[in-house]
Amino acid sequence: MISKKKAKFIISLQKKKVRDEERLFIIEGDKLVKEFLAAKIPVKTLIARPEFLSSLPDDLTRFVNEIEDVSYEELKQISTLKTPHNALAIIPVPDRNLDTNDVLKGLCVALDFVQDPGNLGTIIRAAAWFGIKNIVCSEDCVDVYNPKVIQASMGALLNVSVFYNDLKKLFTSAAKNKIPIFGTMLEGDSIYNHKLDNKGIILLGNESKGISDELIPFITEKIMIPKFSKAKQGIDSLNVGMAASVVFYEFLRKSGRLPE
Helix, strand or coil, X not given: XXXXXXXXXXXXXXCHHHHHHHCEEEEECHHHHHHHHHCCCCEEEEEECHHHHHHCCHHHHCCEEEEEECCHXXXXXXXXXXXXXXXXXXXXXXXXXXXXXXXXXXXXXXXXXXXXXXXXXXXXXXXXXXXXXXXXXXXXXXXXXXXXXXXXXXXXXXXXXXXXXXXXXXXXXHHHCCCCEEEEEEEEEECCCCCCCCCEEEEECECCCECCCCCHHHCCEEEECCCCCCCCCCCCCCCHHHHHHHHHHHHHHHCCCCCC
């Protein structure tokens, strides 16, 4: 049985301010929890129903500091989901510092003011799928440890490092090192005709406003995904998460890095 004090604390981790202060975040769902355990990620607290706990091999709980056995009703009270699964875990936020030189060695992603948790989670998942290891978010992007981002990314955070930084500083360093910055813009060249590289920064903008005016001067290559449909109503642009998947694929295809 979980105490009221601990339940209250877990619920408080749904707020960014508390997550930042405590340096902790929540993951939920049988599959996601098992993936974090299998990856040997340190777990502060594992909270789960007895049947879930009994199904775990002993070696999967070696990195768990504390285990709480709870009923479904108790789990429901602390869950962020309308229909909770069988397990929830509290994970320490990893200590990661942005090493600009390291990030700029390959292909990375920069996100400008992306606000929707589902979009950020989708972009992280797409980056992991296509082997892009680093995402740098502007400081006003949605928090990567927001429970909705975690759910949408579906464990992809195990393979992608997400940083928050002043993008102007990152782009200034890129310019000094002659690293191209590919900005996704409606007035850009078709991504299918444009020369793409396996080194550089892919910049994606806000869901409704696009890339900030202050960042546009840093862009060295303007690219876009052409619209194939002739429909004039109902669709004027792609969701940023969907667009990211198309862009990532095309970069890898043209660089010859896709698996056979």
